[in-house]
Amino acid sequence: MEKYIGSELMSKIVIIEDTEKIRDELKTFLIRYGYEAVALTDFENIIQDALNEEAKLILLDINLPIVDGYYICREIRKQSVVPIIVVTSRDNEMDELMSMNLGADDFVTKPYNTQILLARIESILRRVEGTNNRDILVYHDLKLNLSNGSVTYKGQTAELTKNEIKILSCLYKNKGKIVSRDLLMDFMWNADAFVDDNNLSVNVTRLRKKLDSLGMTNNIETRRGLGYILP
Amino acid sequence: MKISDYIRDRTLFLLINFILYILVCVALFLTKIGSSIILLTFCIWFFPLMTYMLIEFVKQKLLYNEINSIMNNLDRKFLLPEVMKKPNSVEGMLLYEVLSDANKDMHEHVKSYQLLEKEYKEYIETWVHEIKTPIASTRLIIENNQNSVTQNIKEEIKKIEEYIEQVLFYSRSNHVSKDYMIKELSLEEVVKNVVKRNSRDFIRKGISVDLEDVNGSVYSDAKWLEFILNQLIGNAIKYSHERNGKMTISTIRHEQNIVLTIEDNGIGISDKDINRVFEKGFTGENGRKYGGSTGIGLYLCKKLSEQLGIGLTLTSEYGVGTKASLIFPLGSTYILS
Numbered sequence: 371m372e373k374y375i376g377s378e379l380m381s382k383i384v385i386i387e388d389t390e391k392i393r394d395e396l397k398t399f400l401i402r403y404g405y406e407a408v409a410l411t412d413f414e415n416i417i418q419d420a421l422n423e424e425a426k427l428i429l430l431d432i433n434l435p436i437v438d439g440y441y442i443c444r445e446i447r448k449q450s451v452v453p454i455i456v457v458t459s460r461d462n463e464m465d466e467l468m469s470m471n472l473g474a475d476d477f478v479t480k481p482y483n484t485q486i487l488l489a490r491i492e493s494i495l496r497r498v499e500g501t502n503n504r505d506i507l508v509y510h511d512l513k514l515n516l517s518n519g520s521v522t523y524k525g526q527t528a529e530l531t532k533n534e535i536k537i538l539s540c541l542y543k544n545k546g547k548i549v550s551r552d553l554l555m556d557f558m559w560n561a562d563a564f565v566d567d568n569n570l571s572v573n574v575t576r577l578r579k580k581l582d583s584l585g586m587t588n589n590i591e592t593r594r595g596l597g598y599i600l601p
Numbered sequence: 602m603k604i605s606d607y608i609r610d611r612t613l614f615l616l617i618n619f620i621l622y623i624l625v626c627v628a629l630f631l632t633k634i635g636s637s638i639i640l641l642t643f644c645i646w647f648f649p650l651m652t653y654m655l656i657e658f659v660k661q662k663l664l665y666n667e668i669n670s671i672m673n674n675l676d677r678k679f680l681l682p683e684v685m686k687k688p689n690s691v692e693g694m695l696l697y698e699v700l701s702d703a704n705k706d707m708h709e710h711v712k713s714y715q716l717l718e719k720e721y722k723e724y725i726e727t728w729v730h731e732i733k734t735p736i737a738s739t740r741l742i743i744e745n746n747q748n749s750v751t752q753n754i755k756e757e758i759k760k761i762e763e764y765i766e767q768v769l770f771y772s773r774s775n776h777v778s779k780d781y782m783i784k785e786l787s788l789e790e791v792v793k794n795v796v797k798r799n800s801r802d803f804i805r806k807g808i809s810v811d812l813e814d815v816n817g818s819v820y821s822d823a824k825w826l827e828f829i830l831n832q833l834i835g836n837a838i839k840y841s842h843e844r845n846g847k848m849t850i851s852t853i854r855h856e857q858n859i860v861l862t863i864e865d866n867g868i869g870i871s872d873k874d875i876n877r878v879f880e881k882g883f884t885g886e887n888g889r890k891y892g893g894s895t896g897i898g899l900y901l902c903k904k905l906s907e908q909l910g911i912g913l914t915l916t917s918e919y920g921v922g923t924k925a926s927l928i929f930p931l932g933s934t935y936i937l938s
Contacts, residue, residue: 389734395741402745459733463782463824481737481762483798484744552752552804559800562793566809 381495384425385409386416386442387457388434396429403488403543413437417445425452426495430474432458432465440472447473453494457482485560507542509600512586514538523584533569534577536561541590541600550597574598602665607658622646664688679704725772729765736762756801763835767897770828774904781822781909788861789815791823792850795830802838808846815852817859819929825905829913830863832898833925837865840887840923858912861927870917878915879903 383405387393393409400407410419413436420428420442428446432439443454456469459480466477476490507514513522516539519530530538540557541549551570558565565573574590581589591599608615622643629639671684682701688694739758743751773780792815796803803810837848849864870878874885881900888894899915906913912928 389738391738392734392741395738395745398745399741459730459737463780480733481740484740486797553747555804556800559804560797562797564796564800564803564810564812567804567807 380404380406381426381499382406382408382423383491384420384423384428386420386428386434386439387431388413389431399484400491405491417442420446421450421452426498427491428452428454429491430454430456432456432460432469440468443469443472443474453498455490455494457487483560485556489560507539509542509545512581512589514542521581521584523581523586526584528580528584530577530580531573533558533563533565533573534580536563537570537573537577538600541598545600548593548597548599552597554598602658602662604658607654607661611654618646618650664693679707722772725768729769732765736765756805759801763831766828766831767895767901770825770905771897771901774901774908781825783820783822785818785820786823786826787818788852788859791826791830792861795827795834796850798831799834799838802835803848806838806841806846807844808838808841808848811847811849811851813851815850815861817852817854819859819931821909821911821929825909826911829902829906829911829927832902833863833927836898837863837867837923837925839893840869840891841865841867856931858931859929861929862924863926864922864924866922869919869921869923870915871919875915875917879913 383400385393385396385400385407387396387409393411397407397409408423408425410416410423412419413434416434416437430439430443434442439456439458443456446452446454453475454473455476455478456474457478457480458465458469469477475494478487478490507516511524514535515522516535519532519535520527521530521538536558537554540554544553551567555565555567555570558570574592578590588601591601593599625642626639629642668681668685672678672681675681675684682697682704685697688697736758740755743755743758789812792812796810796812802808834848834850838846841848845866847866849862851862851864853860853862868887871886874883874887877883877885878899879902880896882896883900884894884896888896903913906927910930912926912930914926914928915923916926917923
């Protein structure tokens with residue numbers, strides 16, 4: 371049985387973006403990472419449409435037909451406190467300042483690094499929904515507590531190092547799927563852990579030993595030539 | 602203006618006067634008029650003439666002195682006709698008008714080029730802005746279809762992005778002062794951002810990176826600083842050895858400054874090239890050997906860091922490694938300047 375806290379509220383994200391390709395791909399991307407994504411296509415009553423979705427977060431482009439993103443941002447802010455991340459290809463300070471002044475919560479410039487975008491979304495949602503929801507990841511009987519860096523398995527607890535937590539949470543996010551070493555490395559680097567190839571192997575081995583010692587026998591598996599998997 | 606110059610200018614005039622006077626003298630002499638009269642004639646002839654010339658000399662001398670002193674104090678010399686007093690003499694007025702006309706024409710000429718440059722710069726900005734949309738969608742498509750082919754494309758896309766960024770920063774590099782926001786920046790954060798941007802290359806080439814000793818904060822513009830760092834780190838990656846590359850980024854705090862050093866154990870730069878690396882278009886031996894060098898990156902780094910008041914030095918030992926240092930001034934001397 372698989373359950374994890376927070377899953378019952380798959381966060382709904384509204385995408386306001388006029389480039390069709392980006393809109394669709396972004397939607398696919400967010401759905402793949404476990405969000406409910408809605409892309410608005412009609413810009414006539416965009417503000418009301420966006421509010422009607424009652425989303426947890428809005429991704430907003432600035433250059434839009436009919437009205438621009440700044441206006442939308444200001445109007446939404448008048449009626450709702452929903453978090454807004456402005457996503458734009460303009461990258462001067464004035465745009466950033468203006469977005470923040472109009473009530474946006476964050477500002478990401480195109481072409482964004484998708485992992486960074488995900489991280490920003492996560493951190494805003496965590497802030498809005500309170501800290502507890504997303505700090506404890508549960509998988510089978512394994513509980514990973516992100517706030518104090520410990521894992522608990524059937525009542526037994528072990529402390530993890532920073533790198534081990536990052537490895538485990540990456541595998542957790544992709545549970546049941548093979549995670550290539552490259553992807554894992556990418557994830558680690560994006561999370562400020564600049565490990566090299568050897569370091570990664572050492573860390574995975576240590577993590578596996580710790581989980582073994584807790585009595586979790588079938589934990590991380592190595593698929594030769596492919597990567598790791600949390601089955 | 603010296604008096605000798607003034608007199609030399611009027612040699613012909615004086616000569617004619619003397620010849621005429623001598624002729625008159627000869628005529629007077631022949632008509633047996635006394636030498637006292639001849640002397641008197643000399644006085645009547647030359648006293649007013651000399652007085653007039655003296656007054657004229659003083660007047661001209663004053664005028665030219667004034668123009669010279671204005672000229673020396675002006676930082677834009679072409680503004681002279683706007684600043685100087687209008688001369689009274691016909692000759693002076695004529696020259697003044699000619700000068701004003703020439704100036705006006707020059708202004709229009711310069712203006713038209715300024716306009717062209719501005720339009721071009723605006724076009725580049727718009728172009729860069731436009732091209733980011735297809736790049737963003739390409740990145741998302743790659744993200745949603747991950748396999749070895751798209752991973753390769755992703756690496757190439759990153760290169761395209763870097764070149765595009767270079768274009769943008771090049772077009773802005775002459776007007777840094779209009780486009781920056783100085784904030785307190787944590788060096789650690791800036792360095793980490795740039796390392797993350799290059800994470801794929803670090804991982805792919807197996808370069809280990811040590812950021813343990815990056816501390817302190819400086820006042821600068823994040824966007825420009827990240828660009829400079831990205832070029833330096835990008836170079837360090839590009840010219841590293843496969844598999845056993847190592848990059849150490851660290852800061853040292855001195856009394857007057859913080860020095861951020863990026864050290865690699867790559868191929869290094871030969872002695873004959875090292876002094877020319879900041880020249881525009883210089884690619885050197887490494888550029889020829891490894892290709893893909895435009896000779897713009899370091900040139901831009903130097904130019905931008907100068908405008909931001911950051912020192913940039915590069916030392917290298919051929920075959921051993923290269924060390925790039927960014928020197929951020931600290932304290933009152935910096936703020937005052």
